[in-house]
Amino acid sequence: MTHDPNAGASKLGRQMDRRQFIKISALAGGGLLVASASDAGAHVAAVDGAAAAGLAPVADFAPNVFVSIAPSGAVTLIAPNSEMGQGIKTSLPMIIAEELDVKWEQVTVVQGDLTPAYGRQFSVGSGSTVANFVAMRHAGAAARAVLVEAAAQEWNVRASECTTFEGVVMHAASNRKATYGALATKAAQLPAPVDVPLKDPSTFKLLGTRIAGVDNRKIVKGAPLFGIDVKLPGMLYATYTKCAVFGGEVVSANLDEVKAKPGVRDAFVLSGIAGLTSGVAVVADSTWNAFSATKALKVQWNEGPQVSQSSVDMAVQALTLAKANGPTSPPSGVRAVEAVYHYPFLAHATLEPQNCTAWFKEGVMEMWTPTQIPSSGQGLVIKGLGLAANNVKVHITRLGGGFGRRGNNEFSLEAAAIAKKLAGTPIKLTWTREQDFAHDNYRSNGWHAFSAGLDGNGKVVALHDAFVKMEGGPGDMTAGGFPFNAIQGSQVRSSKLRGGIPTGFWRAPGDNGNVWATQCFMDELAHAAGKEPLAFTLDMLATVPASPRFDANKLIAVLTLAAEKANWGQKRARGEGQGFAICFANNAYVAIVADVSVSQAGELKIKKLTAAVDAGTIVNLSGAEAQVQGSMLDGISAAWFQKITIERGSAAQTNFNKYPMLRMSQAPPVIDVHFMTSSAPPTGLGEPALPPAAPAVCNAIFAATGKRIRTLPIADDTLRWS
Amino acid sequence: MGKYTLNVNGASRIVEVESDTPLLWVLRDSLELTGTKFGCGINQCGACTVHLNGVATRSCRTPVSTVGSAVVTTIEGIDTPQARALQDAWCELDVPACGYCQGGQILAAAALLKTKPRPTDADIDTAMARNLCRCASYTRIRAGIKRAAELAATSTPAAGKRE
Numbered sequence: 001m002t003h004d005p006n007a008g009a010s011k012l013g014r015q016m017d018r019r020q021f022i023k024i025s026a027l028a029g030g031g032l033l034v035a036s037a038s039d040a041g042a043h044v045a046a047v048d049g050a051a052a053a054g055l056a057p058v059a060d061f062a063p064n065v066f067v068s069i070a071p072s073g074a075v076t077l078i079a080p081n082s083e084m085g086q087g088i089k090t091s092l093p094m095i096i097a098e099e100l101d102v103k104w105e106q107v108t109v110v111q112g113d114l115t116p117a118y119g120r121q122f123s124v125g126s127g128s129t130v131a132n133f134v135a136m137r138h139a140g141a142a143a144r145a146v147l148v149e150a151a152a153q154e155w156n157v158r159a160s161e162c163t164t165f166e167g168v169v170m171h172a173a174s175n176r177k178a179t180y181g182a183l184a185t186k187a188a189q190l191p192a193p194v195d196v197p198l199k200d201p202s203t204f205k206l207l208g209t210r211i212a213g214v215d216n217r218k219i220v221k222g223a224p225l226f227g228i229d230v231k232l233p234g235m236l237y238a239t240y241t242k243c244a245v246f247g248g249e250v251v252s253a254n255l256d257e258v259k260a261k262p263g264v265r266d267a268f269v270l271s272g273i274a275g276l277t278s279g280v281a282v283v284a285d286s287t288w289n290a291f292s293a294t295k296a297l298k299v300q301w302n303e304g305p306q307v308s309q310s311s312v313d314m315a316v317q318a319l320t321l322a323k324a325n326g327p328t329s330p331p332s333g334v335r336a337v338e339a340v341y342h343y344p345f346l347a348h349a350t351l352e353p354q355n356c357t358a359w360f361k362e363g364v365m366e367m368w369t370p371t372q373i374p375s376s377g378q379g380l381v382i383k384g385l386g387l388a389a390n391n392v393k394v395h396i397t398r399l400g401g402g403f404g405r406r407g408n409n410e411f412s413l414e415a416a417a418i419a420k421k422l423a424g425t426p427i428k429l430t431w432t433r434e435q436d437f438a439h440d441n442y443r444s445n446g447w448h449a450f451s452a453g454l455d456g457n458g459k460v461v462a463l464h465d466a467f468v469k470m471e472g473g474p475g476d477m478t479a480g481g482f483p484f485n486a487i488q489g490s491q492v493r494s495s496k497l498r499g500g501i502p503t504g505f506w507r508a509p510g511d512n513g514n515v516w517a518t519q520c521f522m523d524e525l526a527h528a529a530g531k532e533p534l535a536f537t538l539d540m541l542a543t544v545p546a547s548p549r550f551d552a553n554k555l556i557a558v559l560t561l562a563a564e565k566a567n568w569g570q571k572r573a574r575g576e577g578q579g580f581a582i583c584f585a586n587n588a589y590v591a592i593v594a595d596v597s598v599s600q601a602g603e604l605k606i607k608k609l610t611a612a613v614d615a616g617t618i619v620n621l622s623g624a625e626a627q628v629q630g631s632m633l634d635g636i637s638a639a640w641f642q643k644i645t646i647e648r649g650s651a652a653q654t655n656f657n658k659y660p661m662l663r664m665s666q667a668p669p670v671i672d673v674h675f676m677t678s679s680a681p682p683t684g685l686g687e688p689a690l691p692p693a694a695p696a697v698c699n700a701i702f703a704a705t706g707k708r709i710r711t712l713p714i715a716d717d718t719l720r721w722s
Numbered sequence: 723m724g725k726y727t728l729n730v731n732g733a734s735r736i737v738e739v740e741s742d743t744p745l746l747w748v749l750r751d752s753l754e755l756t757g758t759k760f761g762c763g764i765n766q767c768g769a770c771t772v773h774l775n776g777v778a779t780r781s782c783r784t785p786v787s788t789v790g791s792a793v794v795t796t797i798e799g800i801d802t803p804q805a806r807a808l809q810d811a812w813c814e815l816d817v818p819a820c821g822y823c824q825g826g827q828i829l830a831a832a833a834l835l836k837t838k839p840r841p842t843d844a845d846i847d848t849a850m851a852r853n854l855c856r857c858a859s860y861t862r863i864r865a866g867i868k869r870a871a872e873l874a875a876t877s878t879p880a881a882g883k884r885e
Contacts, residue, residue, distance in 0.1 A: 083820075084820050085818075085819035085820030085821065085857045086819075087819075210816070211816075212813055212814070212815075212816035213816055213818055213821075215818075215821065216812065216813045216816065216817075216818055216821075217809075217813055219812075219818045219821035219824050219825075220797075220808075220809040220812045220813060220818070220824060220825075220828060221757070221797065221798060221809065222755070222756070222757015222758070222796060222797030222798040222825045223757065223798075224756045224757070225821070226756075226759075226821075226822060228756070228759070228760065229756035231754060231756070237751065262723065262740050263740070286739065286743070286747060286751045286752070287747050287750065287751055287760075288739070288740065288742075288743045288744065288747035288751070289740065289743075291763075292740070292742070349856060350856060351759070351761050351767065351769055351820070351822045351823055351854065351855075351856040352759070352761075352820075352822045353760065353761075398820070398821070399820060400759070400820050400821070400822030400856075401820045401822060401856045401857060402820075403856075430760070432763065433761065433762045433763055433764070622816045623816075626816065626819055626859065626862065629858075629859075629861050629862075630819055630857045630858045630859055633858030633860065633861075634857070634858050637858060655762055655763075655764055655766060656761075656762050656764075656766035656767055656854065657764060657766050661854050661856065662858055662860070663850075663851055663854065663860075664846065664847055664850040664851060664853070664860050664863070664864070665847035665848075665851055667858065667860035667861065667864075668861075669843060669864070671861050
C-alpha cells in the first residue's frame, strides 16, 4: 500500500520513456514530454500494475501522450484533468475511445500528472470537456488512422478501403481483420498522420451512453485514491495554524510547549514566504498527534485591520451603497416595484478537507495534491520557495469534492514550505475541518436592490439593479444577461464593500447568487403585473435580441419542456406550490421546475425537481445526469441552510453542526432530468444547473404560502402560514 | 501511549498509540486502512463510519481505548451479502460522485439492509440521516440501496466471495 519512491514516475511512464517519442509532438503539439502517470501516490503500484499488465516494454503503440496500445490489445488512456466528482476522468477518455473505435471494456484509464504536453489541465469553470473535446477526438482519431495504415501496409491494400470496429481493423474485400493489439508493433514504427478526419457525430456509439465512473469499483472497496490517502515511507503528519482573523500574522508561539507533546517532531513559525500566510507548523508522527498538539498551541497574533469586519456592519454599508446607486428618476406613468435581495458568504466545505503531501529531496519538490488547477500550486511553490519549474513535480490525486475551492492552492504552498524545512522527510499536511471553514475563499455575499417599472399593461418597461458585493473575487453583475437584455435601458450599477475577507470561485461563480436574486424578482414582477409567471417569462424571452453567444430560443425551448414535463400550472391546494427558474451559464441552457409543500407549521419539503437542459452533445449520459442532479441539490442545500457570518474579521461557523448541509431525508425523492437532443459541441455542465435550482424552490414556496424569500438562507425565515 | 490489540477486518492488529486516539486515525495512519475517511471529527458527517460488532459507528469519536475486543469492520474488509450487493449496485447505478463519503454510506446502508432487507423510503431516511454527501448524490444512493435490496434478495447465501 505504500508508495515505492523508486517507482518515481509510474511504470507506464518508464515504459514510455524507453520508446522513441518522435511522434508525440506531431500529434499532441506538446513536445516530447513523457507521461508520468499515477493515481494517488500511495497506490501507484496497484494502479500501474493493472496498466502495466497489458504493456509489453518494447512493442506498445503510443502515438500520442494520451493513448497507448499493447500487443495484448489492452488500451491505456490518460485522463489529463482532475477528478472531483464531475466525471472528467471517465468522460475525456470516452471521447478518445469514441474516435479510436475501441470497446470501453478494453480501456484502462490512468490519471495524468501535471505535464505541459497534456494541454489544459484546469478543472474549473465547467471548462474541461469544452476545452479538451476536440483535442481528445484528435488523439483518438490519429491513433486509429495509424492502426488502419499499419493494417493497410500489412495487407498491401489502400487504407481508405479499411474500416474499424471495436478495436479491430477490417478489409471487407479480402475478408481480412487484425486487432489493434496485433497491429501495435507495426503501428509504432509508422509516422504520424496529418489532417485525420473526425467522425460524423451522428455515428457516435459511445458518446451519449451511460458509462459508470472508472474508479467506482475502487471507491466502493475503500481503495486509496484521494490526496488525504497518500502515504510515503517515513512520512510525518503536519498541521498549519493561521490567524482566525483574515490577514493576521504570527507574533510568537509556545513552540517549546508544543514540541513536548506526544509524538511531536517539530514545531516552527513560517513567515516571510511570498504568497504564504504566516502561521505555525506542527509536525508529528500521526495526524492525531499533530491535531492534539495543535490544540495546545498558544499563539500571539497581530490580528491586523480586518478584525473590525462583521457581517452586521457589511449589511448596513451595503444598503447605503445600494441606495446611492439607485435609479435617478423612475420613468413616469409606470408602477414601481422594488425589492432588496441578499445572499450571505458561503463556504465550499469539500468533504475531504484541504491537504497536500510534499517531499523535498535533492532539490526537487514532489507533491501529491488534490487540486483543480495543478499548475497554480506548482506556480505558488516556484515563486514562494524559489525553486525552478522543473524541480516542482505535481501528482494529481482524486479530489474529495472541488466546487471551486481547490482552484486555490495555498495548501500546496503550506505543505511544500513545511517539507522544505524538513528536507528529506515527506510530510502530509491535513487541515482540520475547523481550519477548512476558517480559511476558505468564500462565495462573496451580495445585495441586489431592484427597482422595476410596469406600464398599464403589466409590461416591464424599466429595470434597475443596484448591486453590492465584497471587493475582489468573481461574481460581478452586468446588464448583459436575462432579464436585463429584454428591457431597453435596463441598468446594473455595482458598488463594492471594503475587501479583506477572502472570496473566490464557488460553483457557478456570480450566477449562484445573482440568478437566484433576478429569477426570484422576475417571479415577483409577474405577480405584480397580474400575469401568469411562465407566460410572463416566455413573453419576455421572445423579445431578447439575438446574439452570437446566446440564443433565447434555446432558453424558451428548455423552459417549455421543463414546464410540460412537470405538469406546470395545475391547480394546487394551499401549502403546495410550483416555481421555476432559468439560467444560461457555461453556454448551457437550463430550466428547472420545483414542486414543494410547506406545512402550516412551516416545514418545507421539496417533492420533485424537473430539469430541462440544452448542453450540446452529451458525452456521458450517466455523468451528465449526475452533474445536473447534484448541482441542483448543491444549490438548494446552500440556499436552504448555509451562511458564513463574519464576526471580528473571522468566520463564525466552524463545522457542520453550525453549517448544515442537505441530508438524505431533505433530498427530493424524484429528480427528473431531460436533455435536449443536440449535435452542437458540448457545453460546460458541472455548474449551470446550480443557479436556477434555489430560485425555483423559492418561487415555489411563494406559490405555496405567499411568503417571498428575499434573504438567504431560507432556514433563517419562518415559513409558517395559516 | 498504550498498546492495543484490535480485531480489524478479521485480523488481530497491535497498535501503540495515545489512548485518546480516535479509531479513525488508528485505521488511517497506523493500519493504512484509508477507506475510512476524515470529514469533520465531531460526529456530523459520517465519512468515518465503520462497523463495531456490526453496528454502524462513527470512528472519529471512538477512542481506541474504548474499542476493546469489538469486531471492527471497515469498507476494505466488509464482506457481508448486503455489502457486496451494495457495492455492486453502486457500480451498476454509477452512484459515486467524488466518492469521498461513499465508504461510509455503504457501511451505513449495509447495517440497514441487515435489519431491514426491504427498506422503505422512511427507513432509508432514518438510517442514512447521519451520512452527508457533499456532492448530494442522494438520489442515486437511495436508488442504490433499493437495487442492492433486490440483488441481495436474489443472491443465494452460498454465493462465492467476489473480488
